[in-house]
Amino acid sequence: MIPTPFEYVAPTTLDEALAALAEHGDEAKVIAGGQSLLPVLRMRLNAPEVVVDLGGIPALRGIRDDGDAIVIGAMTTHHDVHHDPLVHEHAALLAKAEEHLADAQVRHRGTFGGALAHADPAGDLGAPVLALGAEFVVAGPSGSRTVAGSDFFVGLFETAIAEGELLVEVRVPKHTGWGAHYEKFVRVAHQWPIVAVAVAVRTEGGTIAEARVGLTNMGSTPLRAHSVEEALAGRPVTEDAVREAAALAAEGTNPPSDLNGQADYRRHLAGVLTRRAVLAAAGA
Amino acid sequence: MTRIEVTVDGSKVTDDVEPRMLLVQYLRETLGKTGTVVGCDTSNCGACTVHLDGRSVKSCNVLAVQASGHEVTTIEGLAATGGHADGQLHPVQEAFRECHGLQCGFCTPGMIMQAVDLLNENPSPTEEDVRLGMEGNLCRCTGYHNIVKSVLHAAGGAR
Ligand SMILES: Cc1cc2nc3c(=O)[nH]c(=O)nc-3n(C[C@H](O)[C@H](O)[C@H](O)COP(=O)(O)OP(=O)(O)OC[C@H]3O[C@@H](n4cnc5c(N)ncnc54)[C@H](O)[C@@H]3O)c2cc1C
Ligand code: FES
Ligand code: FES
Numbered sequence: 458m459i460p461t462p463f464e465y466v467a468p469t470t471l472d473e474a475l476a477a478l479a480e481h482g483d484e485a486k487v488i489a490g491g492q493s494l495l496p497v498l499r500m501r502l503n504a505p506e507v508v509v510d511l512g513g514i515p516a517l518r519g520i521r522d523d524g525d526a527i528v529i530g531a532m533t534t535h536h537d538v539h540h541d542p543l544v545h546e547h548a549a550l551l552a553k554a555e556e557h558l559a560d561a562q563v564r565h566r567g568t569f570g571g572a573l574a575h576a577d578p579a580g581d582l583g584a585p586v587l588a589l590g591a592e593f594v595v596a597g598p599s600g601s602r603t604v605a606g607s608d609f610f611v612g613l614f615e616t617a618i619a620e621g622e623l624l625v626e627v628r629v630p631k632h633t634g635w636g637a638h639y640e641k642f643v644r645v646a647h648q649w650p651i652v653a654v655a656v657a658v659r660t661e662g663g664t665i666a667e668a669r670v671g672l673t674n675m676g677s678t679p680l681r682a683h684s685v686e687e688a689l690a691g692r693p694v695t696e697d698a699v700r701e702a703a704a705l706a707a708e709g710t711n712p713p714s715d716l717n718g719q720a721d722y723r724r725h726l727a728g729v730l731t732r733r734a735v736l737a738a739a740g741a
Numbered sequence: 742m743t744r745i746e747v748t749v750d751g752s753k754v755t756d757d758v759e760p761r762m763l764l765v766q767y768l769r770e771t772l773g774k775t776g777t778v779v780g781c782d783t784s785n786c787g788a789c790t791v792h793l794d795g796r797s798v799k800s801c802n803v804l805a806v807q808a809s810g811h812e813v814t815t816i817e818g819l820a821a822t823g824g825h826a827d828g829q830l831h832p833v834q835e836a837f838r839e840c841h842g843l844q845c846g847f848c849t850p851g852m853i854m855q856a857v858d859l860l861n862e863n864p865s866p867t868e869e870d871v872r873l874g875m876e877g878n879l880c881r882c883t884g885y886h887n888i889v890k891s892v893l894h895a896a897g898g899a900r
Contacts, residue, residue: 458782465743465760465806488804495802496784498761508760512807536796560877561858562787565796566803646876647785 460498464507471516471596471625474509478621479598481507487623488512489532489571492563517570517625520544526628531570535559538569548629550637550657550669554585557639560647570624573609576616576678578713579649583610583679584671585639588655591629597622610678632669635659638737640730641673644717650674651717652726654682654706656734658689665689665739675710675727684708685731694739696732703732745809749774750818758805765789767805768815776817776850780879787878790851791815797858799877816850819857833857833895842891844882852878856892865896 466485468474478485486505488494489512497503511517517532520541527543529551538544539555558564558572558581572582573593586606593604595618604617611617618624641653653673659666668689670682688702707724714720742757749772756771768774768791777800780788784802791800792814800813814822820831833856836842843849852875859866859874866874871892872885880888 459763459766460761462759462761465804467806488807491804491807492784492802495763495804499763499782510807560787561855561874562790562797562799562877563784563802565793566798 458499458501460495461501461504463505465510466507467510467513469513471514471623474511474514474623475596475598475621477507477509478623481509483620485509487574489574490534490567492559492567493571493575493577511623523628526630529569529627529629531568531574531624531626533569535564535567535569535572536561539564547631547633548589549635550585550589550632550639550655551582551629553637553639554581554641554653554655557641558582563647569627573627574616574618574624576610576614577649578613578677578679579674580679581639581641581650581653581673584653584673585655586627586629586671587679587681588657588669588671589629589632590669591627593617593627594625595619595622596625601625603628607681613677632657632659636738636740638734640734640737642726642730652712652723652730654727654730654734656731656738658735658738660694660739663694665692665694665735668735670706670731670735672706672710672727672731675707675712675723677711680710682706682708682727682731685735689735694736694741696736696741699735699739699741700732703735704728706731743806743809745806747805747808747810748812750813750815751822760804760806762805763801764791764793764803764805764808764813765800767808768800768813774815774817777815778847778850780847780851785877785879786848786851787855788848788851790854790878792854792858795861797855814854816854819854831857833860833892836895837888837891840887840891840894842883842887848878848880848882852880852888856895859892860896866892868893 466477484506635657637657641650655671657669670685672680684705692698706727712720712723780786789800
């Protein structure tokens with residue numbers, strides 16, 4: 458199937474894009490890489506009157522060093538994030554998550570910002586971005602504002618981006634020298650995880666000094682596993698110590714039941730995958 | 742209608758298209774390049790893979806208007822745009838023939854376009870690299886073994 462007819466607008470600056478959104482209101486839909494939006498339009502689950510393409514706005518693309526953070530433009534493709542040297546040095550967890558996100562063709566088109574704005578609870582980028590304490594820069598008609606990671610994901614396919622606003626970039630605090638791992642559990646190739654766990658750890662000798670743990674598909678939004686993080690701090694990098702902390706992973710989560718698994722199966726997976734991810738991130 | 746200007750298989754083309762037209766439709770229905778095929782309606786199978794500015798994409802998941810100002814290479818222009826003489830196959834096409842990398846052949850245009858992209862990025866992949874790099878392309882016939890063999894053959898010999 459093909460989408461229903463729409464008018465196409467191709468701005469070349471952020472201001473033009475915001476003006477187009479202001480003009481068309483809720484009749485307009487933004488397209489980034491189109492890798493989530495076009496399947497939706499083709500299945501006619503959505504039928505916007507106007508499609509505003511961000512693909513011609515160079516300022517939204519690219520990754521820069523900004524002191525204690527790296528800043529990733531919303532329109533930077535998954536492929537470019539995956540292969541970026543700044544990402545590898547300061548936010549290796551993102552490269553690990555990008556590596557197994559979708560397939561090569563989708564990674565060449567799909568964007569970092571588009572995936573986060575889409576806010577699929579099974580999306581692979583929410584948990585790592587949340588775990589690294591990232592902030593979201595959102596622009597609207599009256600200027601731009603910064604949204605904390607914990608406030609960005611509001612619900613199922615819902616974020617803090619309001620009508621008429623655009624996600625411009627994501628600021629990711631540097632985690633230089635931290636070990637990282639993204640453990641994704643799937644049944645078939647190139648698909649969304651049934652459950653996945655994102656972990657970054659800073660080790661000192663054989664001890665975990667600090668840990669950051671994010672969970673994918675364990676609720677309507679990506680989640681931070683704070684109790685696991687606290688339980689890991691100061692513990693040795695041993696199978697037993699990590700297993701004990703990882704057992705807390707499902708605490709406070711509300712995972713879905715669907716064709717791929719029941720909620721209690723997902724809770725079980727969360728513990729197993731957290732243990733594997735922490736041990737791998739710590740280099741054990 | 743929106744005016745687009747695209748370079749397809751080395752030739753510049755200009756057309757007025759409906760914004761909702763998919764790139765694969767434009768290639769097949771407007772330009773008659775039916776070498777690029779549609780295998781699914783969900784962007785999963787990879788049969789429609791072409792190169793957009795030198796990188797593989799699923800042309801059923803790109804709008805024709807999004808390709809305006811860019812370069813598209815399809816299976817039909819692969820050999821010629823790679824500098825091979827008229828009538829000569831691209832080395833990856835040759836390898837698929839050599840290693841029996843197809844049965845019905847429906848997935849083959851997409852497989853070859855993805856394999857070329859993979860080898861551009863990683864000229865000497867392991868078998869594992871090939872299996873992972875081709876995960877966005879589905880084949881209902883071969884069981885993949887000979888496809889993987891073909892890609893490794895094109896890379897300069899099985900390992
Ligand atoms: C076959 C296939 C397999 C996939 N597998 C996975 C997977 O394993 N894991 C995974 O995480 N994802 C997967 N995806 C989805 C992929 O990650 C998409 O690239 C991503 O979700 C959307 O990014 P995009 O740039 O294509 O956004 P689009 O599809 O263009 O947009 C998505 C949504 O976000 C909005 N939007 C986009 N950019 C902005 C912005 N800057 N500001 C405000 N709103 C914006 C759009 O209006 C739209 O509602 C898969 C997709 C396909 C087709
Ligand atoms: S036809 Fe494009 S992915 Fe199947
Ligand atoms: S050869 Fe028939 S689908 Fe691959």
